[in-house]
Ligand SMILES: Nc1ncnc2c1ncn2[C@@H]1O[C@H](COP(=O)(O)OP(=O)(O)OP(=O)(O)O)[C@@H](O)[C@H]1O
């Protein structure tokens with residue numbers, strides 16, 4: 114276990130003179146991970162900590178500033194940090210809302226290792242923690258013209274508070290009535306390619322001659338709104354998402370026949386003849402891959418629109434009366450403001466001062482992190498929180514708090 118420390122040991126101090134003046138730099142924690150010490154926090158404004166990340170290599174005696182992927186937490190006065198499994202640092206922010214208090218800085222997960230390989234630099238990645246029962250995102254895939262957009266629009270219209278659309282980026286030109294930021298983020302190829310290189314995308318693919326991609330932000334915006342994210346992406350994209358840390362439900366939509374697909378695509382009237390030909394050619398390959406690869410959890414035929422829609426709702430556990438009764442429940446774990454934390458057997462012990470809770474004694478909480486799922490790029494799901502009584506709960510070896 115590598116526990117966060119708020120002061121440096123003397124041997125570390127000998128190696129460097131900069132960066133330790135926490136009064137000048139704002140609040141910082143340091144966490145030892147193997148040969149590295151990750152220093153989190155510090156800012157010119159001493160009243161808040163900006164969650165900057167620096168690393169000190171004990172073997173070389175050098176500081177480095179790693180490439181930081183993902184959205185970092187908004188500044189807070191202070192925070193606690195604890196290392197989990199030598200792969201990610203759990204950050205509990207003080208004076209923050211329950212939705213915003215648990216974050217992870219990944220330092221050696223498979224995603225971070227892969228990004229290090231691609232970018233050729235030291236990499237760390239932020240991921241926000243959400244509670245265990247946040248609903249899984251939904252990936253909907255299928256050939257162009259099969260009716261994915263039509264089905265998704267119906268879901269969004271019937272269940273507006275439940276679902277949110279992941280707005281993709283694309284280099285294709287907007288169609289009539291398509292709005293930037295609503296249907297797509299229409300963008301230049303060179304800009305999008307740079308953003309992909311910078312790790313801003315969960316997935317991207319060349320589709321029918323244009324570049325399409327799902328940014329990490331597109332998915333996080335929906336999660337932040339307390340909604341379940343729907344991704345409309347091609348089979349290549351679905352494969353990339355399956356290989357990523359996003360734990361989603363994958364649905365493939367098939368046409369009743371190839372002739373019907375062609376009819377729908379032409380009737381939509383949005384593509385040139387050349388584009389229609391290209392899309393139909395790609396559709397054959399997509400149908401073959403979608404049906405046979407085992408990539409998808411559910412395969413539906415969109416013959417009769419209402420029947421297919423009903424089947425999607427069934428998969429998602431929805432019935433007709435649900436939107437009326439649906440109330441968006443809090444989506445993140447309500448971690449109390451941590452005074453001090455430590456980790457033992459995948460359980461993070463949080464001791465809270467009573468004054469913050471309006472009582473006279475100290476309180477203990479356990480954050481069970483044994484079944485974390487997902488992670489960067491995107492949310493870390495599976496935080497489970499409960500209160501314990503240290504007087505009776507000797508399991509954690511906690512001495513009575515006086
Ligand atoms: N079950 C259905 N029966 C008949 N027409 C349908 C059905 N479902 C969708 N359509 C029509 O087919 C056309 C294509 O649908 P839609 O635009 O939703 O396809 P899509 O899969 O989203 O395509 P793309 O991948 O190119 O965005 C639309 O004109 C739509 O109204």
Ligand SMILES: Nc1nc2c(ncn2[C@@H]2O[C@H](COP(=O)(O)O)[C@@H](O)[C@H]2O)c(=O)[nH]1
Pocket residue numbers: 254255256257261281282285316317318320321325326327345346347348349350351
């Ligand atoms: N891999 C991805 N595919 C995407 C994304 N957004 C849309 N798509 C797929 O592209 C085709 C064509 O869409 P159109 O709007 O030009 O008709 C379609 O199959 C979509 O599913 C994305 O972000 N990534």
